[in-house]
Amino acid sequence: MKLLRTCVVAGSISLLAGCATGLNSIQKQEYAQMEADGVLVKEKNPTTGAVLGLLPGGGSFYAGEVGLGVVNLLLWPASILWDPVSGYDGAQSDNYYVTKSQLKKQKAAELSDLDYQLSIEQISEKDYAYKKRKLEEKYSY
Template identity: 55%
Template structure:
């Protein structure tokens, strides 16, 4: 929750990931598929500096507001920095996983087109690829 009406009016609140997205990101981390563009712990630490967490999390408008509200912004900017870093990592991971799945599917379709596998094998392999990259 934002601590100031000015923050809401100027930049909005960083909501971070919902519980499903957090669970999905943890799943991809456990599978070794996660991408970490930003370190959430560093985002938290930088949030102690004037606007640092928000700037680190690419929330530049919020960073300026937090800079103006420093030291009061110490109450929320570490959380914003952590949430923003986690959100950046989630979206980078989703993009990475999507590219990997597309590449495997393209390879599989190529095998089918070259008659290296039949339709039954293709269907079975397609299900395996989908299961590998899907979070359920």
């Protein structure tokens, strides 16, 4: 009975603490496309996050989820069941958002350069519209 109560308490704590936020299905498709296109910024390795999840709280700490890491540290070894997934998902999520931020900055810089070219009449309105459309397609993640 005491073991059952401990399991219920541990499960409740882990549910209340939350998990490392994973990507939704659309974000996973974008992630795969960014990776295929070679633009994905790999700040963290998802496999490393999963492997570290076998250590007490390791996957969550690696993914930057300190609160969940502490809970998983306290619930170890039971946290081995979910912390590798949290580490993997958290690392993927970090890479996704870092890449999105990087692409946004690159797009803004290229658009600014394009606007400058138009302002000094280096390109025509027609060329500007065409190049701007191409930029939008390039950064359509």
